[in-house]
Amino acid sequence: MANRIEIQGLGKAYNDRWLFRDLDITIPDNSVLAVQGPNGAGKTTLLAVLCGLIAASSGHVNVVLGGRQLSKAERRMHLGLVSPDLKLYDGLSAVENLEFFCTVRGLPFSLPRARELLEFVGLAKRGRDFLGNFSSGMKQRLKYACALWHRPHILVLDEPTIHLDEKGAELVEQIILEQRGRGMVVLASNEPAEIKFGDQTLVLA
Amino acid sequence: MSLRRLNLGTKPLSWHRKCIAVLQKDLRLEFRTRYAFGALIMFAVTTLVAISFSLAGGMADTDIAAALLWIIFFFSAMTGVSRAFVQEEETGTAIALKMAADPAPVFLGKFLFNAALLISIAVLVVPLYLVMFNLSVAIVGGFLLTVLLGVVGLAAAGTILSAIAAQSAVKGSLLTVLSLPIVLPLLIGATSATRTALSGSNPGSIMTYISMLLFYNGSVIAASLLLFEYVWHE
């Protein structure tokens, strides 16, 4: 059985208003889904439902990996999220943030791996600095480090290159392409440069 | 591709290791800013001073004194305990935490943090309280045990309720409204036990009160553990 994400009849409503409704799409392995739409169309909400952060109002999301359907808790283990709404701890240093998130996931922390990841995202010398002193671009890079630590099969990216400079955008491109090679990517954006990565596109009205 | 090979292939850490991670993180953050601790100390000391001053140093009747101690602890708890979840929501770190952590370690870690916070406040407040109200403790062991159980109970109820309140519109003020009905049996038991411990009259009854506090704490912690996942995840 192939790895995939199945979205069937998915809809989300808040009190009286449906944000989106009757979404049907299957994301196969080794592919990228690009979600686009105007502000307020529900891109972020859709991604949140995918991650299991928000409950759907109708329909469901099936994540099939390794031949079986994952529960919401398992889904979180195999998923990495980078989003403007996801913030890291300003009062901790970069390394401490990495250490916390990996330990609380149940993975043993290793300093060499932390350094390797920090270098990969371009924060090589900044491991001991507090996040409160980071620029927004640096924080965005660290979010990628935290999302990639547990080598998730699915990467969910909401506005992938927000706050990032040109080099940062290149890093994101590299991450997306590598991830597509070994898993899946779901990204939400209105930037043409990001949407072009999508093997499939979903447009929310 | 089997599921096992999809993650790092190492044995996952135990739940208590995860719980300690949460506790350690909160302790670290608190230690660096001393935000909650500072506010609590100021609140407790100010209240003590105000009351003691109004009584012009006269010795308070043990009934009133016992009640006062627990009023101070209750409102201190309301102030201090809310930080655990409200701050996560306000700084936006709640999402990252929800993605990475299971509910049980989060609850236990935060509960232990709140308990540690309240115990450290108690350590400072109780001697001050005894001095300012000129009180002597007849049953020392019982008194200390009561204080310990009482603040741990406040921490337990407060932790899950602050998780609920953090998801509402009003956050802070809601916590007090929600807590009082739930915590009242604890306050009644603790106040009576304190009164007995201070005055020394009817010493046998203190064991009844203490076992009531123990049962209460046990029930609330067990219920919170079961219910927390419904608060934490949608």
Added chain:
Amino acid sequence: MTAVIVASFLYVPAIPGFGATGETARIIIYHVPAAWLAVLAYLVATIYSVAYLLSRDSGHDRRAVVNAELGTVFCILATVTGAIWSRAAWGMYWNWDPRQTSIAVLLLIYAAYFVLRSAISDVVRRARLSAVYAILAFVTVPFLVFVVPRTFPSLHPDLGADGSRVSAMSPEVLVVFVASLICFTGLYLWLQNIQVRLHDLQARRLLERGNTSWGS
């Protein structure tokens, strides 16, 4: 029900031992059933809350709210009748007698439940969190109803030195008392039925208008 009300004043003779004339004791015919229903309604609301958390069926949430509303009404009735009797029998409205405290705390629980609901605007979240609160508060109810009154001395009649309270009543009183209990319970069930159907209809109407998901 009318028969019960009439009978409570005309048929039941004065019970000696309470107050100057013993007339005041008639109030137990109203007070006890009201208190019993206040607790019963809360139990039912808690059961529906558990059902909601397990099934996420909005109907369970509606039923929980209806029971909470009814419970609040009976609780207010019980508190007020209790206070009136307390004044008539012992001279003061409120003395934090353990049983009195219990009913007051129950009232606080109900009030907090509704305050919580009003503080959350998203319907699904409101149902989930208020269900959790109702269940959590229920855990403390045994302490209020059983432990506190037994640990502390109480003026409340049924916890006094005499054993079973019911058997101490004279037959006429017993008849009317039991009848009242039945009638009050019937009243509760009838009101609950009406309210639940009303709320279900409202929800279905919203659903049919097509733009809400809440109400299935």
